[in-house]
Amino acid sequence: MKALVYHGPRDVSVDEVPDPRIETPRDAIVKIITTNICGSDLHMYEGRTDMEPGRILGHENFGEVIETGDAVERIQVGDIVSVPFNVACGTCKNCNAGLTNYCIRANDYPRLAGGAYGFADMGPWEGGQAEFLRVPWADFNCCKMPEDGREKQNDYVMCADIFPTGYHATEMAGLRPGESVVIMGAGPVGLMAALSAVVKNASKIMVVDRHPDRLALAEQIGAIPIDDSKVSPVERVLELTGGEGADRGCECVGYQAHDPQGHEHPDDTLNKLVESVRFTGGIGVVGVFIPEDPGGPDDLAKQGRVPLEYGLHWFKGQTIGSGQCPVKRYDRYLRNLIHTGKAEPSYILSHELPLREAPDAYAHFDKREPGWTKVTLKP
Numbered sequence: 001m002k003a004l005v006y007h008g009p010r011d012v013s014v015d016e017v018p019d020p021r022i023e024t025p026r027d028a029i030v031k032i033i034t035t036n037i038c039g040s041d042l043h044m045y046e047g048r049t050d051m052e053p054g055r056i057l058g059h060e061n062f063g064e065v066i067e068t069g070d071a072v073e074r075i076q077v078g079d080i081v082s083v084p085f086n087v088a089c090g091t092c093k094n095c096n097a098g099l100t101n102y103c104i105r106a107n108d109y110p111r112l113a114g115g116a117y118g119f120a121d122m123g124p125w126e127g128g129q130a131e132f133l134r135v136p137w138a139d140f141n142c143c144k145m146p147e148d149g150r151e152k153q154n155d156y157v158m159c160a161d162i163f164p165t166g167y168h169a170t171e172m173a174g175l176r177p178g179e180s181v182v183i184m185g186a187g188p189v190g191l192m193a194a195l196s197a198v199v200k201n202a203s204k205i206m207v208v209d210r211h212p213d214r215l216a217l218a219e220q221i222g223a224i225p226i227d228d229s230k231v232s233p234v235e236r237v238l239e240l241t242g243g244e245g246a247d248r249g250c251e252c253v254g255y256q257a258h259d260p261q262g263h264e265h266p267d268d269t270l271n272k273l274v275e276s277v278r279f280t281g282g283i284g285v286v287g288v289f290i291p292e293d294p295g296g297p298d299d300l301a302k303q304g305r306v307p308l309e310y311g312l313h314w315f316k317g318q319t320i321g322s323g324q325c326p327v328k329r330y331d332r333y334l335r336n337l338i339h340t341g342k343a344e345p346s347y348i349l350s351h352e353l354p355l356r357e358a359p360d361a362y363a364h365f366d367k368r369e370p371g372w373t374k375v376t377l378k379p
């Protein structure tokens, strides 16, 4: 089959590789209908995270089940499914607690927990920017789509990662109807957090970035855009909330090795939230903090050390939640909102391209070129 193969930093190509096959009775093979490029792929693409050359990228996958192992019961050949980016066994102690993002059987536990397709440090699972994908523990790791699956593929594919991830940011922040929220970053994840805040009936949604086209998308769904190249985001949020600060804050940026938009300190988003969220408010961090020189692949403790205004955070009695999204906790509900027309996450999609154009698309997306907000690939 054809697949997008990682060779090294900023070096990917569409190569001919062996088809995946059923390896355990619990596996399924999914023929990919559409698969997204994600901001998280850039951690590998830019070389911040060590990745073995030869791996296939792609963790936002959507397709048709074409083969199942003998022990697969619920999922059937012909089903159209979105595939949560977390690879999870469904039966370990963390999966039982709903923490599929920290499955202990999908990775080298206790050194590492949680699996993902096509990802460094997230287990051996190959990615889906390819014609076919092997899905382990398939009964658990497939979310079956309704009859409009193909028709709304560009919406449903967002259920594999960024829509649930944006939603998770608002959940960890504790966002409830009628509350205000400030979202750092208007990338795909920030825009999905904004959509989640709309779905949750937030009273005021403020989105910070300096990318005019991304801010325009936030405005399109009713959020207040804050261009931090023109105003201080902290001052603007305080102004918009009568001096009190936002009830909730979502961090949807993470560590950015270089920021083409020219943020001088791209890693100070957390402190801006500590300053602009009210006393006893909540902050949800889904942005990934992996710096350029993490101190070697085995030194997780040194990864992503960023200065935090802990004193102010403590004084204000705020809460912070962080980590990967447990997609399975949300994807069927978000799927239902798409099915009934109550949410349309494809509003952020800028490009639908054939798989063969993936290397080019990576280069554009990596530079955050105007107009390149979100790319989906059609093998």
Ligand code: NAD
Binding pocket: 038, 039, 040, 041, 161, 162, 165, 184, 185, 186, 187, 188, 189, 190, 208, 209, 210, 211, 214, 228, 252, 253, 254, 255, 256, 259, 261, 263, 265, 266, 267, 268, 269, 285, 286, 287, 288, 289, 323, 324, 325, 368
């Ligand atoms: P992205 O890089 O396309 O978007 C980030 C946006 O933040 C850009 O528009 C950029 O202009 C903006 N930005 C940079 N510095 C800023 C600053 N100081 N203040 C405000 N805005 C700033 O990426 P994305 O796809 O939206 O993903 C965002 C983050 O979420 C990444 O770190 C990604 O790895 C992470 N992510 C986490 C999960 C999870 O499960 N926790 C899942 C998916 C993605």
Ligand code: ZN
Binding pocket: 038, 039, 040, 041, 059, 060, 085, 161, 162
């Ligand atoms: Zn992703």
Ligand code: ZN
Binding pocket: 088, 089, 090, 091, 092, 093, 094, 095, 096, 102, 103, 104, 105, 106
């Ligand atoms: Zn598990």
